Amino acid sequence: MLKVTNLSISYKKINAVRNISFEVREGEIVSLIGSNGAGKTSTMRTISGLIKAKSGSILYEGKELIGASPAQIVSAGIVHVPEGRQVFSKLSVGENLELGGYLTRNKKIRQERMDYVFDLFPILKERIHQKAGSLSGGEQQMLAIGRARVTGSRLLLLDEPSLGLAPIIVEQVFEVIQTLRNNGMTILLVEQNAWDALQICDRAYIMESGEIVLSGTGQEVAENEDIRRIYLGGKETWVSSLHN
């Protein structure tokens, strides 16, 4: 579905990503895991067209995405939920979702997708007239994911969906990710929360200083000695390191 080949990205004159290749197949959840500054977010932002690649190729269903605008990439079927829950905070929940369907001129289709989102997140229906900025962090994350769903895209790029959320909400977010996949969405997930990400993903790529250093199924990666030591190191330390 998505095939990234020899992608390099320079960001603010730093070589953020060097020559990485990976792929996401239809129906998979694929995780990109790595520490801060490993180049995960730059990779996501390049796929969605927010930043330009230095070299390499990004093929989506056989079509080259390098050089395409964010809007073209959304119409192609890829939607990006960036880290930090980027909702339209002064707009209502309903308007946020509607804007997800900005490129979907057919009102009926847009409404069907919105109804799907309301089924998935009933809380959003209750708060439909509320300003998005007044929602809790978890609700905003639901809204951001819901809005992405309304675009009708089939590939979802999710960047740090659990960042800054309470553990119980994180659990819900990970459940939603699986539900979305079961309903036909393909997901590329960037997470610092390596443990949870490895539990739900089919395959994972580990990034370090702009390069992919390891890949495998979620289980293989989770069982890798080096990975256990560096990224997992017991769940306790992982959680506490989040608070630093």
Add this chain to the structure above:
Amino acid sequence: MGFFVAQLISAIKLGSIYALVAIGYSIVYSIMGMINFAHGELLMIATFALWSLLNAGLSFGLAVILSILITVLFGVLIERVAYRPIRKAGESTQIITSLAVSIFLEAVCQAIFNSSSKALIIPEFFSRTFKIYGATVSVIDVVTFASTVILTIVVVLILQKTRIGKAMRAVSDNPEASDLVGIDKNKVITVAFIIGSVLAAFAGILYSGKYTSFSNDMGFMLGVKAFIAAVLGGLGSLTGAVAGGYIMAVLEVFFSGYLPQGTASFQTTFTFLVLILVLLVRPNGLFGSNNWKRS
């Protein structure tokens, strides 16, 4: 009583002009984060276009419609030619560019039409007068106020109800997220300039129609005052722009009417003094939110 009502009426009509222009500043600022100091020149363009078309013998109604279209064309052209290439260049570049555009347009206008002051002859109907509580009101005063109310409502409806209006609010709220749902920023910015230009055209025509004489420097001072009105109300806020426009006009007109003999010429000084005080207490303006600061 008559004097007070007369003052109030002149404040309302001047405030209407300020409000129309201030909305233009605000809309463009909220979407692009730039202050378009050339905005005032659109009033000049509308007025000179109308004047030329009337001189060419067109009927008043047709001339008004055409001059609004010409103003819109200029507004959109200014954005395309001068602002789009420097969109990511930083605030100071943008401000200097917009000042350059302002000076350029004014100079070109002077070169074509010279700087003498001209008179706009509007149909007699508009200068008919009637009395309210002993104060004289002319038809154009009523038209000015009514146009402002109607246009403001139209702008609000566009922003709240239409697809492009929601996209405009989205871009102003979160430019990156609006990219990610596929909103075309160029289109949104163009529409912002179209709306601003229509309002500026109305303001220019109503202003020159009321005061009947104008010259190529008319846009600058009006533009600056309307800009200050927008800042007073809170840049980026529509309510703020309208409120700022009327507050500014009330201060100006009442200072000039009620200050003691000999000090009335200091009306602008006193007006700006009040504005400075307001901004000391509320740096983001009356209706500006604290989180408005753009990066």
